[in-house]
Amino acid sequence: MRVVLPKGRLYQEGFRLLGEAGMDMAPHKDRELISQTDECQVYKAKAFDVPVYVEHGIDLGVSGTDVLLEHGSDVLVPLELPFGKCRLSLAMPEWNIREPEDLDGYSIGTKYVNIVSRYFQDMSVDVDVFKLNGSIELAPSLGIADAIVDIVESGSTLKANNMVEVRKLMDISAILLVNRISQKTKYHEINGLVRNIRKVIKDGY
Ligand code: PRP
Numbered sequence: 001m002r003v004v005l006p007k008g009r010l011y012q013e014g015f016r017l018l019g020e021a022g023m024d025m026a027p028h029k030d031r032e033l034i035s036q037t038d039e040c041q042v043y044k045a046k047a048f049d050v051p052v053y054v055e056h057g058i059d060l061g062v063s064g065t066d067v068l069l070e071h072g073s074d075v076l077v078p079l080e081l082p083f084g085k086c087r088l089s090l091a092m093p094e095w096n097i098r099e100p101e102d103l104d105g106y107s108i109g110t111k112y113v114n115i116v117s118r119y120f121q122d123m124s125v126d127v128d129v130f131k132l133n134g135s136i137e138l139a140p141s142l143g144i145a146d147a148i149v150d151i152v153e154s155g156s157t158l159k160a161n162n163m164v165e166v167r168k169l170m171d172i173s174a175i176l177l178v179n180r181i182s183q184k185t186k187y188h189e190i191n192g193l194v195r196n197i198r199k200v201i202k203d204g205y
Contacts, residue, residue: 001040004061006047010174013083014062021196059182066172070112076178078194082201084174086153090167093140100167103127109145116149137161
């Protein structure tokens with residue numbers, strides 16, 4: 001079995017859950033991107049690349065609903081996982097707060113260009129959405145964005161950067177991704193694993 005886990009916040013939880021579900025996985029050593037046991041290879045990838053790997057042939061992955069929606073990857077999602085709960089929100093500097101409906105002509109920095117463009121198109125609000133890759137909260141302070149759309153968990157990053165959460169766009173959760181072909185060719189292994197994960201969650205993970 002080949003599994004891809006995201007670096008960062010979902011890695012530890014993903015590794016632990018799959019382990020508790022009976023998958024024999026080796027932890028990655030420092031800087032190592034592939035770990036191997038007799039049973040499986042585990043890859044450590046950038047969070048935004050996980051759905052891409054699963055769509056293109058890796059059997060399983062752990063990702064977030066946000067990343068999957070942004071990419072629109074053609075993968076199966078058999079399970080929502082009990083971690084990675086947060087939200088994707090529009091935030092603005094506390095010195096210039098507007099409602100999303102009033103943002104015509106405003107600029108928005110985000111990692112989620114597709115989700116954000118669709119959101120404002122649906123409201124017929126004409127905003128300039130541009131892509132940033134991290135530390136998004138910096139952009140309004142530097143005067144290069146009027147607003148941002150980013151992940152909010154505790155809210156402390158926004159607070160520390162004098163920003164206010166104006167509107168939630170969506171709730172986010174970790175999810176299990178399965179490659180469409182693997183679901184057929186490794187039917188018993190994958191179904192067994194999904195059953196085990198369900199049981200681990202039900203027993204109070
Ligand atoms: C994420 C997100 C926010 C922060 C939100 O950043 O982009 O910056 O966490 O969490 P909080 O509400 O608990 O403060 P991450 O640490 O993943 O790094 P990044 O800024 O490079 O994306």
